Amino acid sequence: MVTFQALQPLIDTVQGCLVLARPGDGRISFANQLAYILLACPHDELLDRSIFDFLQDPAIAAGIAAELADDNMIYNRSMQLRTATGRHFEAQLSVRKVSLNDHPMLVFSFSDRTEAKVMSQLLDFERQLVERSLNIVKTLKEEGGQSEDEDKLTGVVGMHRLMTIAHAETSRARRYGGPLSGLVLELVNVPEMVPEQDDGSAYSHLIRLASSLCLQSSRDSDLVARRSANAFIILLPSTPMSGANEMGRRLIKSLRQLTFLYQGVEHQAAACVGVSALRPMETSPAPMLERLEQAQLKAREGGANYIIKLP
Numbered sequence: 001m002v003t004f005q006a007l008q009p010l011i012d013t014v015q016g017c018l019v020l021a022r023p024g025d026g027r028i029s030f031a032n033q034l035a036y037i038l039l040a041c042p043h044d045e046l047l048d049r050s051i052f053d054f055l056q057d058p059a060i061a062a063g064i065a066a067e068l069a070d071d072n073m074i075y076n077r078s079m080q081l082r083t084a085t086g087r088h089f090e091a092q093l094s095v096r097k098v099s100l101n102d103h104p105m106l107v108f109s110f111s112d113r114t115e116a117k118v119m120s121q122l123l124d125f126e127r128q129l130v131e132r133s134l135n136i137v138k139t140l141k142e143e144g145g146q147s148e149d150e151d152k153l154t155g156v157v158g159m160h161r162l163m164t165i166a167h168a169e170t171s172r173a174r175r176y177g178g179p180l181s182g183l184v185l186e187l188v189n190v191p192e193m194v195p196e197q198d199d200g201s202a203y204s205h206l207i208r209l210a211s212s213l214c215l216q217s218s219r220d221s222d223l224v225a226r227r228s229a230n231a232f233i234i235l236l237p238s239t240p241m242s243g244a245n246e247m248g249r250r251l252i253k254s255l256r257q258l259t260f261l262y263q264g265v266e267h268q269a270a271a272c273v274g275v276s277a278l279r280p281m282e283t284s285p286a287p288m289l290e291r292l293e294q295a296q297l298k299a300r301e302g303g304a305n306y307i308i309k310l311p
Contacts, residue, residue, distance in 0.1 A: 154211035248273035
């Protein structure tokens with residue numbers, strides 16, 4: 001004959017709560033230690049109670065009895081149980097009819113799903129945080145890309161944006177046969193900032209003046225970009241090199257009328273210009289941009305007011 005005391009060491013190793021009860025009234029005959037803990041009921045008190053007392057709804061007890069009459073087992077049923085102190089918790093309940101020492105018994109096994117539910121919520125929250133972090137990183141990358149497309153100091157576009165437009169305008173010029181030219185305007189008397197003496201405001205003021213002048217002198221179809229620290233490039237669709245040369249001449253003339261203060265002394269703005277245009281057989285703007293850079297270097301060697309053209 002197997003006694004409950006003999007089963008105690010074995011049943012206490014079961015993962016989850018285990019309760020043996022009589023079929024009729026559900027009176028508990030035996031329970032493992034985890035059942036005492038989860039149901040918040042001391043050992044002596046638990047053995048005097050019915051397992052059905054711990055069901056949230058008394059009608060569930062009748063339902064369990066009816067199901068067991070048709071089948072010997074109920075497996076992994078989700079329901080709410082309550083502890084001896086009245087706390088409700090989500091549980092996964094299984095019930096099976098067995099025969100122990102020729103006596104029918106009901107074996108109840110259940111586990112608290114509250115912890116698993118909380119863990120699932122924490123995992124969902126963590127997943128949301130990861131998704132939010134990825135979205136933030138994506139946004140920062142997009143903003144970083146935008147910073148390449150726009151110069152923060154002057155508001156004109158950056159070289160990344162200009163290259164995109166230059167390729168599009170090159171394709172347009174080849175398709176419809178129109179001209180495409182450009183010029184580079186470089187300031188030649190830019191003040192060098194001395195940290196001990198100034199904060200760079202004179203330099204920033206001059207760069208903004210030059211960018212504003214380029215924008216005012218260009219058409220809606222033209223594109224002004226900041227080529228380097230002291231230089232701007234202007235892309236001129238539907239404009240031959242003679243038109244770019246004329247625009248460069250006007251820019252130099254207008255810049256000579258601008259002055260800026262540096263360390264208390266008034267200075268006159270000055271610049272040089274390089275000009276080039278797309279050749280009929282060229283399929284990319286790169287050769288024209290290379291010639292613009294070469295023209296700019298030659299104009300820089302010449303100094304203020306120089307215009308160098310490289311067809």
